[in-house]
Amino acid sequence: MGELKSTIYHSLVNRISGIRxxxxxxxxxxxxxxxxIKAWCYLxxxxxxxxxxxxxxxxxxxxxxxxxxxxxxxEESFQAFGQKPKELARRLLAYDVISxxxxxxxxxxxxSCPSDLFFFVGIRLGYRNFAQLRREAEGTxxxxxxxxxxxxxxxxxxxxxxxxxxxxxxKEIGMNCEWETELQxxxxxxxxxEVLKILSExxxxxxxxxxxxxxxxxxxxxxxxxxxxxxxxxxxxxxEGSSKQEGTLYERIQTEYGKEKRxxxxxxxxxxxxxxxxxHGFHPFWYPNVQEEGNHYRPMDMSAIxxxxxxxxxxxxxxxQCEIYPMLYEYGYVYGGLLALGYCxxxxxxxxxxxxxxxxxLARDGDILKQVYERLYPEETTVYVFWSRAxxxxxxxxxxxxxxxxxxxxxKVNQGxxxxxxxxxxxxxxxxxxxxxECSGKAGEEFTEKRxxxxxxxxxxxxxxxxxxxxxxQKAAGTYFTGILKNAKKTAAVDIxxxxxxxxxxxxxxxxxxxxxxxVYALIAGTNTWHNxxxxxxxxxxxxxxxxxxxFSQRHNRDLWKFHNLNxxxxxxxxxxxxxxTPSFKGFALSExxxxxxxxxxxxxxxxxxxxxxxxILDFVEDWKRFFxxxxxxxxxxxxxxxxxxPVLCMLEDVRYQKALKKECSWNTNRNVE
Numbered sequence: 001m002g003e004l005k006s007t008i009y010h011s012l013v014n015r016i017s018g019i020r021x022x023x024x025x026x027x028x029x030x031x032x033x034x035x036x037i038k039a040w041c042y043l044x045x046x047x048x049x050x051x052x053x054x055x056x057x058x059x060x061x062x063x064x065x066x067x068x069x070x071x072x073x074x075e076e077s078f079q080a081f082g083q084k085p086k087e088l089a090r091r092l093l094a095y096d097v098i099s100x101x102x103x104x105x106x107x108x109x110x111x112s113c114p115s116d117l118f119f120f121v122g123i124r125l126g127y128r129n130f131a132q133l134r135r136e137a138e139g140t141x142x143x144x145x146x147x148x149x150x151x152x153x154x155x156x157x158x159x160x161x162x163x164x165x166x167x168x169x170x171k172e173i174g175m176n177c178e179w180e181t182e183l184q185x186x187x188x189x190x191x192x193x194e195v196l197k198i199l200s201e202x203x204x205x206x207x208x209x210x211x212x213x214x215x216x217x218x219x220x221x222x223x224x225x226x227x228x229x230x231x232x233x234x235x236x237x238x239x240e241g242s243s244k245q246e247g248t249l250y251e252r253i254q255t256e257y258g259k260e261k262r263x264x265x266x267x268x269x270x271x272x273x274x275x276x277x278x279x280h281g282f283h284p285f286w287y288p289n290v291q292e293e294g295n296h297y298r299p300m301d302m303s304a305i306x307x308x309x310x311x312x313x314x315x316x317x318x319x320x321q322c323e324i325y326p327m328l329y330e331y332g333y334v335y336g337g338l339l340a341l342g343y344c345x346x347x348x349x350x351x352x353x354x355x356x357x358x359x360x361x362l363a364r365d366g367d368i369l370k371q372v373y374e375r376l377y378p379e380e381t382t383v384y385v386f387w388s389r390a391x392x393x394x395x396x397x398x399x400x401x402x403x404x405x406x407x408x409x410x411x412k413v414n415q416g417x418x419x420x421x422x423x424x425x426x427x428x429x430x431x432x433x434x435x436x437x438e439c440s441g442k443a444g445e446e447f448t449e450k451r452x453x454x455x456x457x458x459x460x461x462x463x464x465x466x467x468x469x470x471x472x473x474q475k476a477a478g479t480y481f482t483g484i485l486k487n488a489k490k491t492a493a494v495d496i497x498x499x500x501x502x503x504x505x506x507x508x509x510x511x512x513x514x515x516x517x518x519x520v521y522a523l524i525a526g527t528n529t530w531h532n533x534x535x536x537x538x539x540x541x542x543x544x545x546x547x548x549x550x551x552f553s554q555r556h557n558r559d560l561w562k563f564h565n566l567n568x569x570x571x572x573x574x575x576x577x578x579x580x581x582t583p584s585f586k587g588f589a590l591s592e593x594x595x596x597x598x599x600x601x602x603x604x605x606x607x608x609x610x611x612x613x614x615x616x617i618l619d620f621v622e623d624w625k626r627f628f629x630x631x632x633x634x635x636x637x638x639x640x641x642x643x644x645x646x647p648v649l650c651m652l653e654d655v656r657y658q659k660a661l662k663k664e665c666s667w668n669t670n671r672n673v674e
Contacts, residue, residue, distance in 0.1 A: 016059050018057075022046060026039050027139070068299055068301045068646075070650040070654060071656075076318045083321070086194065091285070092195070092199060092264055093202055094264075095204075095262045095264035096262045096263070097205045097262070097263050098199060098207070099206075099265045100196075100206070101209065101266065101269065101273050103210060105273075107189065108187055108290070108312075109186055110316065110627040111185075112295055112298065113308060114291075116305070116312075118130060118131040119131045119304065119308075120181050120185070124177050125174065125177055131304075133163065137160075138213070151242070152243070153242070155213055155215065159213055182214075183221075183222070186225075188228050191287075193228065196228055205257065206230055208223065209249055209267075210234070210235070211237040211244050212237060212238060213238050216234050245271070246276070250263075250265070250276065251280060254280075264282060264283045264285060265284055268286070291316075294311065294318060295315065297650075298315065299647050299649065302646045303643055306639055309627075314333065314334055314337075317333060317620075317623060318330065318334075326612055327661070328613050328616070329612045329615055332612065332617040333617065334647060335647050336577035336617040337617050337619070337620020337621060338620065339551075339574075340368060340621065341372065342638070342639030342641065342643065342644035343369065343551075344377075345376070346638075347359065347492065348373075348376070350548060356521065357488045358490075359373070359382045360385045360493045361382060362494060364582055365496040366385075367578075367582060368580065368614045370382055371614070376621065385484060386480075387585065389501060391586065393407055393505070394469075395470060395509055397466065398467055400508070408422065408426050409456060410452050412425075412447060414446070415447075418444050418446060418447060419436070419446075420443040427469055428459075431459075434458070435455060435458045478513065479596050481509075490521070492521050496525045496574065496578055497524045497527060499537045499538050500538050500541065504538065507522060526549055526551040526560075527549045527561070529552070529564045531565040531566055535554075542554070542555060550644070551564075552564060557641055557645070560642065569658075573648070573658070573661070577613060579604075579610045582604070584600065585599075586599040
């Protein structure tokens with residue numbers, strides 16, 4: 001009989017990896033005898049769809065499709081629950097005894113799946129595949145407990161007896177390690193602080209009711225540690241031998257306080273906390289599970305641990321119902337936070353490995369990056385430097401004529417620019433008249449491709465005059481950077497992308513024009529991709545190690561390198577994340593007294609919107625530090641470029657969300673004229 005069961009189980013569960021993972025995930029969410037029946041029905045359905053209806057996609061794990069697509073919410077926060085704490089407390093005042101679920105209601109773990117906490121237990125124990133073994137051991141322990149007692153409510157010690165037997169880990173050491181990890185990561189849901197405070201002040205009888213393997217004293221310890229031990233009594237299924245899932249724990253509470261009382265229960269489980277509560281005389285108040293609410297919008301195609309940490313923080317921030325956030329704040333928090341965090345970790349690692357003594361964050365993309373870096377590594381010295389593509393092109397005109405003409409002339413043909421505007425952008429307005437006389441044109445005419453070619457030839461014929469316009473700027477810039485780079489043997493210049501022209505121009509000027517004794521490395525978030533007309537522009541610098549990219553390049557994450565498409569405005573969406581409310585930088589100059597002068601363009605028209613994005617990014621970083629800051633000392637938790645891009649990828653695949661975002665982002669994102 002046992003062999004037959006094993007054969008059936010293997011055929012239905014283990015043969016197809018996608019079915020196996022879906023089944024186990026479903027089973028974890030549906031414990032108990034009823035959950036077992038539901039899981040087997042679900043399993044049979046999966047097999048029918050795969051074999052009979054040829055749904056071959058079920059053969060792959062749900063999170064491992066080639067590229068994820070998500071229907072994203074324009075604004076997520078305050079969607080799920082819709083009641084402010086005072087409103088819920090006012091409704092609960094009508095009841096005599098009010099019970100609260102503990103985990104995922106009063107107390108959170110900062111992970112998208114609560115059992116992902118077991119990854120960190122396994123890390124500390126140094127045991128491979130521990131998280132899966134721990135989950136399976138709990139299932140085995142529940143089964144053995146049911147066979148002995150007739151109920152599924154297993155204890156913490158029983159789980160570890162099974163786990164110790166299967167793994168060889170000392171039971172006491174393992175239990176202590178898991179308990180310490182619970183203490184480290186569990187934290188109070190801020191939404192319920194005010195609710196509990198109001199109810200306590202009104203003298204209501206408050207109890208906590210949890211279907212949990214931890215014993216009552218440990219649950220009380222967690223509540224006390226998190227400042228919410230305001231309960232008359234804590235009922236835990238593992239000690240009571242009864243559960244909310246079966247409804248018997250509600251009966252136990254009524255026996256304790258009298259069936260004539262009016263009862264209410266607050267919790268996140270639609271079955272145990274709502275249906276079974278109502279069935280047993282408790283008025284249910286459903287508090288939606290923040291992880292289940294948010295995971296619909298979150299990327300699953302991420303590494304297991306980083307992905308769970310990321311999703312957990314975002315879901316808690318947006319769905320725990322404390323605040324309503326504007327769309328641009330959510331854009332910064334959800335899509336920019338992990339990216340900025342991971343990029344700064346990448347910069348930090350590069351700096352340490354290469355002995356960098358000076359980190360330059362180039363304006364204006366470097367504005368928010370420098371703020372993030374300072375929060376993560378306050379002990380390091382960083383400099384925010386005034387720099388721009390336009391300034392670099394002029395200063396490097398004699399060292400890179402091709403780029404000068406390409407960006408000032410050929411990138412602007414047939415885009416509505418006049419010939420007068422083109423010369424103004426190059427700061428060569430006094431040469432316009434000569435060009436018009438030579439080419440028989442008018443200042444207000446549109447700049448066409450034919451005009452671009454003629455303009456290049458005219459400028460080349462008068463090249464010394466062109467360069468004379470920029471000599472003072474070169475001298476002023478030299479004064480500026482000489483002071484910044486003094487005694488710096490190795491320097492990292494940080495930018496967003498995409499060809500690294502800003503950082504490489506600085507590298508050229510340091511070496512060729514100003515003759516400074518420092519080696520400049522270029523660090524960028526992402527490179528030109530195969531959708532660019534010139535995808536190989538900077539490959540020589542990557543090959544020699546003078547330039548590194550965080551997210552993707554020809555050398556790593558080639559799938560992203562092939563996916564990221566400037567023709568679909570992918571570059572613009574990332575540049576929007578790293579926008580700055582500061583005015584654009586036009587260039588350097590010298591005053592009549594010979595002092596350094598900075599020249600700026602117009603002030604941003606909507607600086608408050610950009611600050612919303614920046615605030616979202618900084619809040620994410622602070623949340624990460626709050627829960628995972630200790631990983632810095634242990635050398636853990638660096639975010640890979642592939643993981644950091646995963647949320648952005650989902651956003652770039654949702655055209656509807658992009659339209660709403662562009663409508664919300666009213667400032668100019670055209671970098672050609674900057």
